[in-house]
Amino acid sequence: MDEHGVRRQQATDHETPGESPDWRSGLVKALLGLAASLVLTLASFWAAGTPLVWGPGVPVLLAALAIGQMGVHLVFFLHVSSGPESTNTILALAFGTFVVALVVFGSIIIMANLDAGMCGMHGSPSCHA
Amino acid sequence: MLWAIGFIVTFVVGGATGVLMAIPPADFQLHNSLFLVAHFHNVIIGRVVFGAFAGYTYWFPKAFGFRLHEGLGKAVFWCWFVGFWLAFLPLYVLGLAGATRRMQHYPETQWQPLMIVALAGALVILAGIVLTGVQLAVSIRQRDRRRDATGDPWDGRTLEWATRSPPPAWNFAVLPQVEGLDAFWEAKRRGEGTLAPAAGAGGAFEMPRPTALGVTVAFFAFVAGFGLVWHAGWLALAGLVGILVACLARGWRMDTEVEVMPDAGRAEAAS
Amino acid sequence: MTTAATVDAVPVSERGPAPRRVIVGYGFWLFLLSDIIVFSAFFAAYAVLAGRTAGGPGGVQLFDRGRVLAETGCLLFSSFACAMMSVAAELRQRGWMVLGAALTFALGAAFLGLELAEFAGMLARGDGPGRSAFLSAFFALVGLHGLHVATGLGWLLVMLAQVFTLGWRPRVAGRLACFALFWHALDIVWIGVFTIVYLGAH
Numbered sequence: 306m307d308e309h310g311v312r313r314q315q316a317t318d319h320e321t322p323g324e325s326p327d328w329r330s331g332l333v334k335a336l337l338g339l340a341a342s343l344v345l346t347l348a349s350f351w352a353a354g355t356p357l358v359w360g361p362g363v364p365v366l367l368a369a370l371a372i373g374q375m376g377v378h379l380v381f382f383l384h385v386s387s388g389p390e391s392t393n394t395i396l397a398l399a400f401g402t403f404v405v406a407l408v409v410f411g412s413i414i415i416m417a418n419l420d421a422g423m424c425g426m427h428g429s430p431s432c433h434a
Numbered sequence: 435m436l437w438a439i440g441f442i443v444t445f446v447v448g449g450a451t452g453v454l455m456a457i458p459p460a461d462f463q464l465h466n467s468l469f470l471v472a473h474f475h476n477v478i479i480g481r482v483v484f485g486a487f488a489g490y491t492y493w494f495p496k497a498f499g500f501r502l503h504e505g506l507g508k509a510v511f512w513c514w515f516v517g518f519w520l521a522f523l524p525l526y527v528l529g530l531a532g533a534t535r536r537m538q539h540y541p542e543t544q545w546q547p548l549m550i551v552a553l554a555g556a557l558v559i560l561a562g563i564v565l566t567g568v569q570l571a572v573s574i575r576q577r578d579r580r581r582d583a584t585g586d587p588w589d590g591r592t593l594e595w596a597t598r599s600p601p602p603a604w605n606f607a608v609l610p611q612v613e614g615l616d617a618f619w620e621a622k623r624r625g626e627g628t629l630a631p632a633a634g635a636g637g638a639f640e641m642p643r644p645t646a647l648g649v650t651v652a653f654f655a656f657v658a659g660f661g662l663v664w665h666a667g668w669l670a671l672a673g674l675v676g677i678l679v680a681c682l683a684r685g686w687r688m689d690t691e692v693e694v695m696p697d698a699g700r701a702e703a704a705s
Numbered sequence: 706m707t708t709a710a711t712v713d714a715v716p717v718s719e720r721g722p723a724p725r726r727v728i729v730g731y732g733f734w735l736f737l738l739s740d741i742i743v744f745s746a747f748f749a750a751y752a753v754l755a756g757r758t759a760g761g762p763g764g765v766q767l768f769d770r771g772r773v774l775a776e777t778g779c780l781l782f783s784s785f786a787c788a789m790m791s792v793a794a795e796l797r798q799r800g801w802m803v804l805g806a807a808l809t810f811a812l813g814a815a816f817l818g819l820e821l822a823e824f825a826g827m828l829a830r831g832d833g834p835g836r837s838a839f840l841s842a843f844f845a846l847v848g849l850h851g852l853h854v855a856t857g858l859g860w861l862l863v864m865l866a867q868v869f870t871l872g873w874r875p876r877v878a879g880r881l882a883c884f885a886l887f888w889h890a891l892d893i894v895w896i897g898v899f900t901i902v903y904l905g906a907h
Contacts, residue, residue, distance in 0.1 A: 401741055
């Protein structure tokens, strides 16, 4: 469509270097992302219920699938790439991940430590009051 | 400068007493005593108060365009410095003698002389606080005499002294070329007087207009928080609605920025 | 247009500020990361309290995986619709953009509906946030996510209003891009929620 071609001209006027002007690639990326996410989601639901995976390994598998799907979202929906425009984003993401890991694992470790030392709670040394 | 030296002396001594208290057997004796009180006031006053006063005195001309009265400033310093030591040295001794903190009255009459010395010190500090207010009032009244015309009253090293006092909202109308740590100082040593503009810098730029959005949202956030704390649903809702309306109003405003044209001279505004 | 050679000759640090659109996007990323850190605190609380059911029901008794799969599907397809909406917005095609937005809204609302139904059922049975520490942590975490989804839906409506009243200004387009970032980030958080809370209960 000529109108379409004209519209495309206007879109490129606003764009920044490094961003794709091609709407088709945006559409394809979104479809790929959707497909991959569906597969990973269904895999997670399957993994949680199946007797085929060794029990203690299920949480690890679930974690891997979840992280994988988060990556799919970041790349295919949020367009995080290795290009120069994404460098700051990736740095910020890395720092954010670091803080999240600190908060989550730190809380778990500290609370488990406290739990082990408190009087009268599960599996703890009992204190004589 | 006086404040900076005062800070160093006071803070280091206070820190040393803290190290003393870090020894467990000593701390067992001194914890929650007046020794502790003297120690943390030592570090807080030395660090925070003296540091704050130093910053206040140093940057006041930059922020407001005129200098503070120097003589009164020195008086404030000496009141604080002498007053502090008078007020808190006795507390170290009393703490060692067994006095605890947060006493409504004290049991030992032998402690009274030192307590009175401490009171005297507190009064000297009070004088210092009063003089701070006096200094500000006098400086404001004499501000035309004390006007900072050059933007650089202390022959400073760092970049803020390259702007006028008070600086315009955009600091530098033309981006200066900065290489190395003491760019402004080096430029002055070379006799250039000011910083050279960066290559390719210049031209008009956009600045945000002043807006009441922040204050408005903060006010309604306070209302909402108050309502949430006291389980007053209607109040919380009112606050949230207020925030929403303020943000929506802002969302439809298109004239939120103003274009500034720098002139060819130093960092002066074209108003 | 500059050739690749001349563009590479100027180091990134000396190219001057990035275009406004990039800067706004990066700023919004920083906000999203701060929001994710808030979520991580709620996740940590849930992880610590997951076993504290105070004699009441735990995740295994309460969670219906079929419903969770439906919720996940709703949010995932809503994200896809949002991506379509973004593409349409890039092309300034208002009709397609509204369609994408409508789908995003409908699927997001469906997600919320399913979640509210789940909460209502639990509350009716007396398994509310006050029943046990586990349930407090559950309602806090999943509830916070739901609150974000609801706020996002409201934002989407405002954006539609802005596109219709203000047109395709760069500012409006930037806000739409920020909304898309927000919506996809919410789906990322949901991946964590359904994995850790719903699938993790055993």
